Amino acid sequence: MESTSIRGPRPSTRISEVRKRDLINAAIASISDVGYNDVTVQAICNAAGFSRGLIGHYFKGKDALLFEAVKAVAAELGGSTRKAASAAGADPLGRLHAVVHASFNPPGFTEENVSVWVSLAGNARWSEELASLYRELWRGYRKAIERLMESAARACQVDIDAATAALTYTQLIEGLWIGWAADPDEVTRERAEAACHCYLDTLFGKL
Amino acid sequence: MESTSIRGPRPSTRISEVRKRDLINAAIASISDVGYNDVTVQAICNAAGFSRGLIGHYFKGKDALLFEAVKAVAAELGGSTRKAASAAGADPLGRLHAVVHASFNPPGFTEENVSVWVSLAGNARWSEELASLYRELWRGYRKAIERLMESAARACQVDIDAATAALTYTQLIEGLWIGWAADPDEVTRERAEAACHCYLDTLFGKL
């Protein structure tokens, strides 16, 4: 029928993807602004600069868009964490500290990302869809941390229960994020990061 | 209709208090069932065994009732924690372990109480009312923990940053509660409690 250009199937898809991303970004901003449960289609589309009806062209509905928004944030968080770990070199403990740093500094740690993650964790109990996503993401992350813990323990010649340490570590991160979200004046970013570094040092006998 | 006691100074108030408590309990159960944000007046009143309209007689509105429900849960949690600490004797580290135990066992640790606390923490960022309550409660708790940490450090002759340790501890608890709420098969009550005890042991050099 066509083949207007050599490659590049359906140029329409280009705009389509751009708009989806626009809406996802607007959804993330809206979640951050008013909270996952108070987001409205109106607000999202306003934030994206489009009219209410557009959402129906690109997503099944509001819930589907919010879900995509959460997934996008999760991907971003995961990506920045992995990137930081990679950049940290081979030392396992150094990698763990790098992960801590990535967990409390941009680009991963932003108001929007933490807000969305808190929404995911805080609502998973009452939404099988969110729970499923949470399980997939967070268990995977915990497993990766556990492997780092094992390596670090070997490297530091310390005997620890890596699984417990990983559970402690991930939930400490999550608790600090929640705390920062709920009471940022008390649980500041700096104190939160310091607490994590301190935990690692205590765990691996560096104190 | 009644006259349950010989001299009831304000019998209406008596019943009034009973009804309020009924509704608060029903609200707690509803939050636990469907989540803070999906609770309806209908559901609460049904759970309490009354009709929709009753809520208006005892509370300013739905939000006021939910707020009271959260406060009631917080009071219960605080009470059971203090009780456990008192019962644990004078040893600071023992008291801390007792607090951990209380944090993951009934009567404080129940599905309803954790659900409500998760709702409080997870929504505080987007509700000044909840945020204010959260700050008051959680900062106070953290301060109490900090004092215990200081005592325990002295007792164990360990040099720690009590403030950081208290922050770590409280957010670890909160993170584990959230984790249990969101993924109870992975973050089991037992593993969560063990992680906390382990943290204390690591912190105070018992490992």
Added chain:
Amino acid sequence: MESTSIRGPRPSTRISEVRKRDLINAAIASISDVGYNDVTVQAICNAAGFSRGLIGHYFKGKDALLFEAVKAVAAELGGSTRKAASAAGADPLGRLHAVVHASFNPPGFTEENVSVWVSLAGNARWSEELASLYRELWRGYRKAIERLMESAARACQVDIDAATAALTYTQLIEGLWIGWAADPDEVTRERAEAACHCYLDTLFGKL
């Protein structure tokens, strides 16, 4: 308000039933006005003199109300037909003519009732719910007509295929109702009724 009689459970039910009937009547009027498919909740509630939201108190939703409206009309049509037949005496042919008369005169034959029936018949093909209701009502009616046909044939000593005659008769009625609804200037009530009487006379050799 009244009676507070010895029996009479839940006086509230009284109002409830009245309101349901109000809404059903308003729905019937709305169907007659704008057609089954263009009826809006707004229009129904306006017609009933209430606000939009009331519908939710008494019916599951718009569709449920419309369904009840159709059932109510069907019951009314059936009742008036049976009544006419009963009043006509024992002669089967006389009863048939009485049924014809009832089919084209009040109280059964009204603009509203015919409109609703036409809506039922005209939409049944695309709605299993309506189809099911239609089958139940119309097959039963046809069967009753068939029995009358048999009796009349015996009485008139005419040999007819009662089943075919009943099918012809019922679909003639339905076709005339549709014709009256669609083109009342051409298919007048009088001509329609005459055509039916004439059919019976032809069938039973009275011409």
Added chain:
Amino acid sequence: MESTSIRGPRPSTRISEVRKRDLINAAIASISDVGYNDVTVQAICNAAGFSRGLIGHYFKGKDALLFEAVKAVAAELGGSTRKAASAAGADPLGRLHAVVHASFNPPGFTEENVSVWVSLAGNARWSEELASLYRELWRGYRKAIERLMESAARACQVDIDAATAALTYTQLIEGLWIGWAADPDEVTRERAEAACHCYLDTLFGKL
């Protein structure tokens, strides 16, 4: 883009007519599928193999297309009926029976055609546009039937009221179509056709 024929006077018009017919056929199919009132532009264009927006190029809007679809079906029904009558020879009663046959057999009698006709008749009351079309078509058809009735009565030497007989006949057909559409298991095509033949025989004294 193309030049399918050597001399196309108005090639655009040619394609234009083809597209219009495509859309009309798709509209007929859609009406048959989901009912006149639930047809969407989306569904029609999908069925035609085009995108949503195409409809605007060839029709004023959705309603105009549906109207054309109804007219097309009416033309087809009228054509097949006339053809059958012509082919039946000169005998008026034979022609009437041929018309009956054509009314319940392809190519006139198809699921699509009957569905669309039922839509026309069933919605005419609430749409002046449809009512007008219905009047024009059906009154003409009835008049033609009336003339055949008169001829047949003369041929059979039977004294009938041709106008009443024509009304009866046309509304019997319509009632049977509606019945077939609404309850095809009960009002089968065969029984419907038989009932019509039987009516003619009764009317003209052939039984």
Added chain:
DNA sequence: AATGAATGAGTCTTCATTCAT
């Protein structure tokens, strides 16, 4: 010619709240 991006009107539904009894 054809697409699909974008709009906005229209409608249903949910639900907290008020109030008469």
Added chain:
DNA sequence: AATGAATGAAGACTCATTCAT
């Protein structure tokens, strides 16, 4: 004290239509 009748606001969704490309 308790009920449930009634309201009306708010939001999500569907869909016909317009229009730039």
